[in-house]
Amino acid sequence: MPKTCFLRINFGNFDKGFDITLRIRGESEPLGDPEDTLVVTNGRLSKCPELLQKYQDWQKKFTGLEANYRGIKFKRISGLNLDQYRQECREAHTDLVLSFREWLKSSQFRNVEDELRTHLQAEDEIEFLIQTDSDELRKMPWDTWEFIRRYRKAAIGITPLGYKRIPQYKVGEKLRILAILGSTKGVLNLTEDRKVLESFSGAEVCFITEPKREELAKLWEEKWDVLFFAGHSSSQPGERDYIDINKYDRLPIIELENTLTEAVEKGLKLAIFNSCDGLGLAKRLENFHIPQVIVWREPVPDMVAHTFLKAFMQEFSQGISLYMSVRRARAKLKETSDGEKMFPGVSFLPVIIQNPLIEPLSWPVDAPLEPITNLPTLQPDEDEKQVPKPQDRKKLFMFGGSAIAAIFLLLIVQICLIKLEEPKKQYDEAEKKLNKAGNLVNRGLSMEAGQKLNDVQRAWKTYRDDQCPFESSITGNKLQLNVRKFSCLTRITEERTKEFNSYVQKQKIPAGGTNYKIAEDRQKQVYDRLVTKSTAYEQKRENAQESWMKFRDVACEFEGKFVKNGDEKSCRIRETVQRSKELENSLK
Structure with a gap:
């Protein structure tokens, strides 16, 4: 997610x-x-x-x-x-x-x-x-x-600034799309929109071409996941927003209020208006609480709209998320077609309008991903449907042995993933608690202090992300390496969370000593022992030590200046004592 x-x-x-x-x-x-x-x-x-x-x-x-x-x-x-x-x-x-x-x-x-x-x-x-x-x-x-x-x-x-939670419905085995192909007056070629949608067998598409109003009753009668419209539309300031559903009927969107509200209550999740000037339409559609709407910010040529639609559907039907499908389709429109060359700026015009309380639509898991490659089925001749010949039995046995080995390997991989699951879960939980604590700290800070805390956290993150790969590299197999890495990430994150909680509670954090020189000498002694023991990971070790020193300096400066009951000297002693323990842990 x-x-x-x-x-x-x-x-x-x-x-x-x-x-x-x-x-x-x-x-x-x-x-x-x-x-x-x-x-x-x-x-x-x-x-x-x-x-x-x-x-x-x-x-x-x-x-x-x-x-x-x-x-x-x-x-x-x-x-x-x-x-x-x-x-x-x-x-x-x-x-x-x-x-x-x-x-x-x-x-x-x-x-x-x-x-x-x-x-x-x-x-x-x-x-x-x-x-x-x-x-x-x-x-x-x-x-x-x-x-x-x-x-x-x-x-x-x-x-929008205001939105409403509505019930969410699961998509069936196939995405159900109601495609309205409106008026083709002028130079519009809606045949291309139809070809694009028809080419994706993972979706069930119902087309209504230049419909009369009564044909829109399908939105009342059936459940649809996607409403697609191609044709003329307009949304000018001070004017009504409308779509041309046929050559003679210009339909204001407001007159579809009950119809679209009913469609949403039945499960409509996405509306795509592959038509001109859609921001005003989207704003009107927000009142009907359609979860997601894709529109164009400005009028666009239909050739550009076709290119975008095809690229979007190719991405989306591969299981790519709605947001990334739009981003990738825009990139394709910009770099692999003549659209941007002929109409500079057109590639940034497609936009998603989102109800943030509703999960974006995704391609059904059970539906086939597109495009489907039709591989021929190999049928043996009648005289080949026999028991394997003696000279082939050894090959068959070897193939069976390889299959068993593969299954055994998969089981090992699965066991490793299970063993990694709990350490990763613990780290995710620690990260979440840290962010909550950091958020509480930040609320009570001035803008200057908040910016300084951002500098501290960047230094802390660099230190953590240098220390844990080094610490975990001094171990045995790859599984142990990953388990130890997550354990390290969790430990350092929890330590930082404790410091944040002390800031919020305005408590003085115990230094663990009174003499900075003694603490620093002790830390250097342990580090020198680590240098002697571990020569294989010199660069990682040096990176970790250097990033820790940078973090200590900016963190203690911040604590002395902006934290109530904070003291820079006490902070330096505490961080140095803690670093000695961390280095000793790497020696084990």
Whole structure:
């Protein structure tokens, strides 16, 4: 289960800045349960009125290119030729992205990134939800944020400030999709949408093409997992949001309120609007509590929409999570098609709108993963259906022996995994307690102290992650190595949690001695003995010692300056005595 981050943007505007709150929810925590939140921290996004103007500059040029694709003569839009106009659009998009990244590098936002890097690993799968009702903020290119680019398993979604818990229903053996192919007026080619959906046998798709209103009764009569719409749609400020279900009927979304609410109550989990200008539609659909909606932020050419849909379905039908499927589909749209070249900026336009109290939809476990490779079945000839010949019996016995060996090996692997399960579980529990304790400490700190604590925790994490591989490497087989590594991680994490709890309770932590020089001499003696004993892991040992010293220095400076009843000298004695015990443990 992925970790979920919420960046709640509470109040403000681009002229004055925004107040923000970061919340990180762990992998095993109940959805929407604030008590089990790993981290809560506050920050601010500085004012940046020019950012909104840069978006509008790019938007104007992008919509001009899209209008030209639909047949509006380009000379009506600009005196430039098409290639020149496209280059201007590309430059405007680059300017927007660079300005957006700079905005997120402001000093007031730095503590948010620090918390993210402290509590998230590069290999974590992360659903990052921008929690806002602002149309302007929802349009920003959040996927281009440096943090998201560096964490390759992180993906962005949007969530409203208010949401409602609804019942969750399991998907059956196949994903049931109701696909509405609306009006094809203009240059729309909806045949491609149909071909894409039909090509995935792991889903049961029902198509209704240019339906009359009464055909939408299917949403009342049957249970659907996904509602798909392709065609014309619009959501302009001050106007009603609508979809063209056929050539003659422009249907306001508000008139589907009861129909879509009924579909959600029956189990509708995802709505995909592969149509133009979907942010307004998504905002309207939030009122009907559809768990997830995928839309486009701006009008897009149907050729681009087809490319994205195909890439998304290829990923999603392989069992990839909804969020990662969207991220990977956007990357394919940008790098393996002409979409980004022809319409600069188009790849960041698909977006997920998420109810954070509902688990994102996943491809059914029992459904076949796509694409299915049709391998021929090899049928023996009649004269080959015989008892093995004598010369083949030895081969058969050898094959049977290999199979038994393989089964035996699998059993050994399973036993090893079982033995590792409890140490890993203990470490996960220790990590959870540490995060809770750290969160309590952070709540009572000033911004300066909070930033300093972030520095301390980064140093502590480096020390822990250097110490445990070294400590576990001085052992026997690989199973023992992994068990000892988790034991080390748990021990160091629990020690840090005790320190945090003492900070919160404002208790003086016993130093374990009164003379720093004696403690330091003792620590050096033990370290020298370890050097003599262990020469095979010199680099790991040196890394662990160096990172511990850095942690001790910044931790004790913090404790002396910001912790009530804290004392830097006492802290140095305590950490040094504790280090001696740790090194002695490595000698055993």
